[in-house]
Amino acid sequence: MGYAARFLSTLCSESSARRVSLAVGSDWGWGVSMLLFLLLLIAMPFGAAYASDVDAAIVFAIDASASIDPMMAKLQRDGHASALSEPIVIAAISSGRNGCIAVAYIEWASPGQARTVLPWSRICALEDALIAAQVIRSKGSDGEHCQSYCATSISDAIDVSMGLLDAYQGGAVSKIIDISASGTNNDGPPLELSRRRTLRRGYIINAVVIPQVRTGAIRHLLDYFTRNVIGGAGSFAIESSGAPDYANALRRKFLHEISGASGPRDRYETAAISSPDREYPLRRRPHH
Template identity: 30%
Template sequence: MKTSFFFQATLTTVAGTLSALAISTSANAATFVDTELSLLVDVSGSISTSEFNLQKQGYVDAFNNADLFNNFISKGDIGKIAVNLIYWSGTTQQQQSVGWTLIDSVEASQNFANAISATTRPFSGSTVIGSAINFATPLIFNNDFDSTRQVIDVSGDGTSNAASTAAARDAALAAGVDAINGLVIGNSTSLFNFYDDNVKGGAGAFVLQANTFADFASTVEQKLKREIISTPPITSVPEPATLIGLLGLGAFGVTTKLKRHQKQAVKC
């Protein structure tokens, strides 16, 4: 009798918990995409007006190209991504110049390109990569999207001269960001090594190098395609040998967004 009562009580607990989780997930309904990609673009004082324009045009051209959607974005499991664009410079100089945008068609991709084209340069100060990462991270966890992979991409032409870049990277990864990639502008080995050691982090993370600002556009296109088709490593899932195991798997399936918000709340 005791065993029967325990079994019935456990089933009731499982059903009630799953129901509560489903309600929580519904209340935090999000658009599911393959990747959430945050583009962090350096506008510090070392970047001239012409170099800023080359960076901006590189992203405009990449998202204007129908190939990006037709042969990369659309090939994902869901066939959609979400992306935003942030200009950054000094410690308190960060601006989300293009907010989170759903890319689910060639037209949407080209509209995002037009939005980038319409932006203006907001800063021209020092180079503080860590503050840029700290600014971008909560925007990922408080947007209207959810995904299997969240990526921050940092492009720049100099090492950070304030705050700890590695600490900001580690905090972002601890909060739930899957990968932080870098795009180095210039042929400096020491700059590449700085990004490799302090910016890059997470599963499948990488650093690319554009030797000149003129090379930026082609490198951006290569970078975006690599980020879009990247998938997180496969991890084994334990078999649901008990009702508790079943509950864990059920919760995993319906509470991705909720868990991400919880992680962010812990971080704050």
């Protein structure tokens, strides 16, 4: 509590109120009481009450199942760390209504195997993003520590992320779950039930999809994620072709989410749409 608040609190104590009532008549006493009340309102720490308000609260939910080898694990770690701290992303964050976002980073596989790599962290400037990026790079999965059955439970990833969004201490214009995965749901509760529970809360589920490679054949999963995973206002899925463009795809996704939460997105999204070798179209869930 600041000095002004302590001083006013003392004035409003029982003994102080008694001294005021003795010193002034009833009419003046009422006026003094109202003045003290208004001064207390002014002195209250409004900044602290709203210190956690952000334009978007985003949970990065990262696939750490058995299909994620060391190369893909590094791809996800470095991709998120790099995209989060890019100057254009920081500029988009700063231009928002609150000028900040909040991010958390979890890794998941089968139910009960999810872990938090980066707890809720407020990103308002490049310095904040660099700190978060360092935690992601140093504490994220290396793709070599799946000691038991590690399946792909997207449903559990959504449930865990939903719990984190529920617990976020502060206001957020939008609350988003970002799934990064290279497989379909094959463990845990039914995906549609987890998805519906999350959407009922008003949260958004987006996804960045890494094509699945098995016995030399590439299986594209964008349609699966579009129809079965994403949901909510403005939700979308985006596919990366692999290591060369994963960070670029993430960058566009971040810009779309941040700009979508804080207002018109054209200024920043246009700059992220194309790279020298490809574009990153957003795939939205079809309306029925």
